[in-house]
Amino acid sequence: MAMTEAPSGRANRARSTATVDSGRNLLEVAGLKMHFPLTQGIIFQRQVGAVRAVDGIDFFVEKGETLGLVGESGCGKSTTGRAILQLYKPTAGSVKFDGTELTTLGGEQMRRMRRRMQMIFQDPYASLNPRMTVGNIIGEPLEVHSLAKGRAKTERVQELLKVVGLNPYFTNRYPHEFSGGQRQRIGVARALAVEPDFIVADEPISALDVSIQAQIINLLEELQDRFNLTYLFIAHDLSVVRHISDRVAVMYLGKVVELADRAELYERPLHPYTQALLSAVPIPDPQVEQKRKRIILTGDVPSPVNPPSGCRFHTRCWKAQQICSEVDPEFIEHAPRHWAACHFPGA
Amino acid sequence: MATTTAAIRGQAAETVVRPSRSLWSNAWYKLRHDRLTIVAFVVIVLLAGLAAGADVLASQVFNYTFEKQDLLRTYQKPTLQPLAFLFGTDEIGRSQVVRLLYGGRISLTVGFVAAFVNLTVGVGLGLAAGYFRGVIDDIYTWFVTTLQSIPTLFLLLIIAAIWTPGPATLTVVIGLLFWTGISLFVRGQTFSLREREFVIAARTIGARDARIMFRHILPNVLPLIFILAAIDIGGIILVESALSYLGLGITPPTPSWGNMLTNATAYFVRAPWLVIPPGAMIFVTVLCLYLIGDGLRDALDPRIRETK
Numbered sequence: 004m005a006m007t008e009a010p011s012g013r014a015n016r017a018r019s020t021a022t023v024d025s026g027r028n029l030l031e032v033a034g035l036k037m038h039f040p041l042t043q044g045i046i047f048q049r050q051v052g053a054v055r056a057v058d059g060i061d062f063f064v065e066k067g068e069t070l071g072l073v074g075e076s077g078c079g080k081s082t083t084g085r086a087i088l089q090l091y092k093p094t095a096g097s098v099k100f101d102g103t104e105l106t107t108l109g110g111e112q113m114r115r116m117r118r119r120m121q122m123i124f125q126d127p128y129a130s131l132n133p134r135m136t137v138g139n140i141i142g143e144p145l146e147v148h149s150l151a152k153g154r155a156k157t158e159r160v161q162e163l164l165k166v167v168g169l170n171p172y173f174t175n176r177y178p179h180e181f182s183g184g185q186r187q188r189i190g191v192a193r194a195l196a197v198e199p200d201f202i203v204a205d206e207p208i209s210a211l212d213v214s215i216q217a218q219i220i221n222l223l224e225e226l227q228d229r230f231n232l233t234y235l236f237i238a239h240d241l242s243v244v245r246h247i248s249d250r251v252a253v254m255y256l257g258k259v260v261e262l263a264d265r266a267e268l269y270e271r272p273l274h275p276y277t278q279a280l281l282s283a284v285p286i287p288d289p290q291v292e293q294k295r296k297r298i299i300l301t302g303d304v305p306s307p308v309n310p311p312s313g314c315r316f317h318t319r320c321w322k323a324q325q326i327c328s329e330v331d332p333e334f335i336e337h338a339p340r341h342w343a344a345c346h347f348p349g350a
Numbered sequence: 351m352a353t354t355t356a357a358i359r360g361q362a363a364e365t366v367v368r369p370s371r372s373l374w375s376n377a378w379y380k381l382r383h384d385r386l387t388i389v390a391f392v393v394i395v396l397l398a399g400l401a402a403g404a405d406v407l408a409s410q411v412f413n414y415t416f417e418k419q420d421l422l423r424t425y426q427k428p429t430l431q432p433l434a435f436l437f438g439t440d441e442i443g444r445s446q447v448v449r450l451l452y453g454g455r456i457s458l459t460v461g462f463v464a465a466f467v468n469l470t471v472g473v474g475l476g477l478a479a480g481y482f483r484g485v486i487d488d489i490y491t492w493f494v495t496t497l498q499s500i501p502t503l504f505l506l507l508i509i510a511a512i513w514t515p516g517p518a519t520l521t522v523v524i525g526l527l528f529w530t531g532i533s534l535f536v537r538g539q540t541f542s543l544r545e546r547e548f549v550i551a552a553r554t555i556g557a558r559d560a561r562i563m564f565r566h567i568l569p570n571v572l573p574l575i576f577i578l579a580a581i582d583i584g585g586i587i588l589v590e591s592a593l594s595y596l597g598l599g600i601t602p603p604t605p606s607w608g609n610m611l612t613n614a615t616a617y618f619v620r621a622p623w624l625v626i627p628p629g630a631m632i633f634v635t636v637l638c639l640y641l642i643g644d645g646l647r648d649a650l651d652p653r654i655r656e657t658k
Contacts, residue, residue, distance in 0.1 A: 090550060117556035130547035134373055134569040134652060143565075144555040177652040193555065 029201055029233045030064040030087065035096035037079070037086045041308065055307050056082040058257035059096070061334060064201070069227065069234040071248030071265070073241060073280070075304060079257040080237045081125075084203040087235070088120055089113055100201070118148050121194035125206040127186035131178040137164075137189055138174030144196040163192040167222060184215035191222065195230070203235045208243065220247055241284050245269055250340075253277045256315045257307055259334065263341040273337055273348035275320050314346065322347045373569065377649040387645025390638040397635060401454035408452075412436075414445040416452045417603045425621050438623040440614070450627055453605040458635070460521050460590050460606075461583040467525025468582055472533035473568075473575060479533075480540025481563050490537070494530045502527060503596075510598045520599045524586055532578045539571045573647035580643035584636030607631050 038053040057079040064070045072080050086093045089105050098105045100120065108116060124130035131140055141160045145151045151159050161171035167188040178186055187207060194202055204223065208216040224247065226232060238244050244251055245265060252262040253276065261274040272278045279298040286292045300319045305311050311318050317327035326346050334344040381387060400407070408415055414434035420443035428438045428446075437446035479490035506523065513519045543549060544567065552562050591608020593599035600606040602613075607628045614624035648654050 085550075088554060090553060114556045114558070117554065122551070122554045124547045124551060126547055130551050132548040132552075132566055132570070134650070135565075136372075143552070143557065147556050147558075147561070179653045190551075193551070197555065 027065045028063040029066045029101055030235070031097075031099040032063065032083075032087065033061050033097045033099075035060050035083070035086060035098060036094040037082050037091055038094040052308050055257050055310060057086060057093075058307075058310070060254075060257075060259045062252050062259055062262055064233055064235060065249075066200075067227075067231055067233055068249040069236050069247055071244035071251040072235060072237045072254060073239060073244050073251060074254035075239065077304065077307070078254045079307070080239075080254055081205050083254070084122070084205050084235060084237050088117075088122060088203060115148075118144075118197045119199050120201040120203070121197065121199040123187075123190055123194050123202060123204045123207045126210045127183050127190055128178075128210070130190055131186060133178055135177075136174065137176050137178065137181075140178070140189060141174075141192045141196055144193060148197055150197065159196070160192075163196055166195065166226070167192045182215075183211050184218060187211060187215075187219055188222065191219075191226070195226065198230070199232070201233045201235070203237070205237045206239070207236075209238065209240070216243070223247070241280060253280065256304060256310055258315060258344065259342075260316065260345070261341075261343040262334075263338075263343075267338070267341050271338075271341075273341065273343040274316075274345045275322050275347075276316050277343075314344070373650065373652065376652060377646070380649040380654075381645060384645050384649065387642055387649075390641035390645070393634065393638045394642065397454055397631070398458055400451055401458055404448075404451035404455050408448045412445060412448050414448050416444065416449050416605055418445070419443050425617075428623050437627050438621065440621070440624055441617060446624065446627060449605040449610060450607070450631060453607045453610050453628065454631060456517055456600055456604065456606040457587050457590060457608060457632070460517055460524065461586045461635075464521045464524040464528070464586050465579055465583045467521070468529040468532055468586075469575065469579055471526065472529035472531075473536050473571075475529075476533035476536030477540050477563055477568065477571070480537040481544055481559070481567065483541075487537075494534065497527070498530050506593060506596075506598050515598050515601060517600060517604075520590060520593065524589060528582070528586065528589070532575075532582060535574060535578060536571055539574060540567055543567045543570055569650075573650055576643040576646045576650075577640075580636070580639035583639050584632070587632055587635065 035057055036055070036059050037057040038055050040050045041052045041054065042048040043051045060083065062070070072083065074080050082091065085091050087098050087105075089098070089108070093106055096106070100116070103116070105113065105116065135143075138157070138160050141163055142151075142156050145156050145159060157174070160174055164171045164173055169185060169188050169192070173181075178189065181189065190207075207223070208219050211219060220243065223234070227234060234247075236244065236247055248265050250262065250264050251268045252259050253268075253274065254260065255276050261268065261272065261277045263273075268277065269281065272281055275298075279300050282296065282298040286295055298321075302319050305315070305318055311328070313326070313328040313330050314320070314323070314332050317323040320327065324346070330346070332344045332346045334342055336342050337348055404416075412434040413432070420439065422443065423435075423439055424441055424443045426435050426439040426443070429435050434445040434448060437450065439446060440449075475490060479487040505527070509519070509523055544562075549562060549566050552566050557565075587608060590599050590606060591612050594601070594606055594609035594612065600609055602609065610628040611625065611632070614621070614628065618625050
């Protein structure tokens with residue numbers, strides 16, 4: 004990569020990821036921003052700032068693929084997932100699902116659209132209503148969208164329980180009677196009830212025991228094949244993401260800094276942040292592990308209320324130059340299907 | 351994949367079918383086995399029954415109306431002869447036991463009806479404000495704070511000047527004035543519940559607001575509401591006595607547990623039997639309501655399997 008090239012010279016290169024091969028994309032996100040206002044005052048509230056949880060990101064998800072979304076805690080991964088599903092009203096930007104713009108949809112239209120996109124939550128202890136039976140939890144989406152009633156509903160719930168590997172006779176039990184892994188299966192069954200095309204999996208395994216994690220990952224992969232699902236898989240565990248994803252997006256402080264096919268990203272990371280992240284993954288081979296060089300980043304993640312000027316990573320980057328603190332690098336395609344936002348990408 | 355199929359096979363062996371039970375039928379099942387709650391409930395029903403049958407009891411059993419005075423037999427100690435003096439007589443020779451029956455009628459009716467109004471208004475508004483937030487919550491908070499900042503006594507003085515004080519007025523006034531505490535509790539709980547993942551999950555599956563509020567949030571606030579209701583009824587019985595003392599509530603000669611108690615405090619040393627029965631009635635009622643509230647809370651929590 005030409006490191007000294009002026010940023011203006013890059014403007015004409017392909018940069019909007021959302022325009023690539025539109026027909027195959029199930030989801031296209033462009034310029035998505037999610038700012039949470041900080042207000043002061045009791046009677047007359049005035050805005051004194053904003054938490055820029057997500058600050059202008061672009062990516063797309065192709066039909067049938069799994070896009071992994073990684074980054075540290077607080078970098079905006081979960082917010083991105085929730086903003087896509089319109090659980091938060093995005094501050095700016097566009098979210099197109101199968102050609103339909105979601106940000107401008109009315110309440111009732113969006114409610115119907117929810118049949119096609121579902122979510123799996125991180126904490127299986129918090130995401131199931133403790134006062135509802137498993138049958139009611141899984142049956143609720145069917146009721147809400149008038150898909151099945153009475154006997155048909157019961158049968159469908161039992162079928163769904165079987166699909167996720169649980170005993171179909173569990174319908175009358177309450178969530179507290181299950182283990183973490185079983186509860187997560189219940190959450191998966193609820194998401195599958197409406198036969199969605201797209202599922203946002205928001206750290207679906209982070210709260211589980213390591214021994215259970217593999218089971219849930221396998222279940223998710225199995226279901227993807229069976230029902231032709233598309234996943235946005237949010238996680239912070241790089242080895243899990245490497246296992247399940249077709250492509251990976253890396254987030255830092257509200258921005259996507261790198262996006263590439265899995266093999267490409269893990270073998271030729273362009274952004275220094277990605278390089279640092281990957282260097283932190285332990286390798287299960289003592290000889291290689293001993294030689295592994297870790298890139299230790301200094302300092303903490305800056306506050307999303309007041310992010311650094313220019314490139315957000317420049318405060319912790321060992322490659323940073325003058326330009327990094329002045330100009331925000333554009334998110335451009337450095338290699339085929341490999342985007343990164345850096346003034347000095349590569350090794 | 352192998353693990354999943356193995357898991358299915360493993361579970362198929364264990365074919366425990368539990369009868370279908372909703373939250374309510376489950377609660378009812380547990381309540382029937384909760385002796386303490388049943389005893390408390392029976393006591394409340396008994397008190398209510400006695401109060402309801404006050405007319406019959408007064409004429410058939412005690413032969414003494416609640417207003418009947420006998421100035422020759424004031425400050426009689428409790429005695430079985432005649433039966434009307436079971437709990438003694440007061441300073442103008444009225445039958446204490448008959449007045450207790452009639453007092454229960456007023457106190458329990460005012461307590462239950464006003465608490466019902468309190469709960470309906472308080473829970474409804476608190477739930478709506480906590481769930482919708484924004485402008486609705488701003489208006490709500492403004493209204494509640496204003497209501498709370500008005501000294502109730504002066505407000506009641508004004509109301510008493512406009513409408514004639516009586517049990518009905520008292521019920522309406524207490525019902526419409528004392529819901530703020532309950533309501534703020536419910537609003538706070540709703541605030542925290544609406545951000546919980548299972549509520550967000552409900553929104554993700556496309557549930558409408560009403561469904562989220564009544565199927566997901568309300569059942570999780572209900573235990574708190576039961577306890578608050580029990581405290582509220584007890585509080586109202588006491589407020590009624592304070593208001594009656596000021597002549598704003600139940601005016602003599604109509605008895606209520608509250609005004610009997612306040613009246614009797616002047617004769618505490620001379621005639622303790624005038625103080626203890628109405629006090630004990632209020633105490634027993636409030637205690638039983640607490641126990642019922644507690645029992646209901648446990649019964650509605652599916653996590654608590656065992657009963658006392």
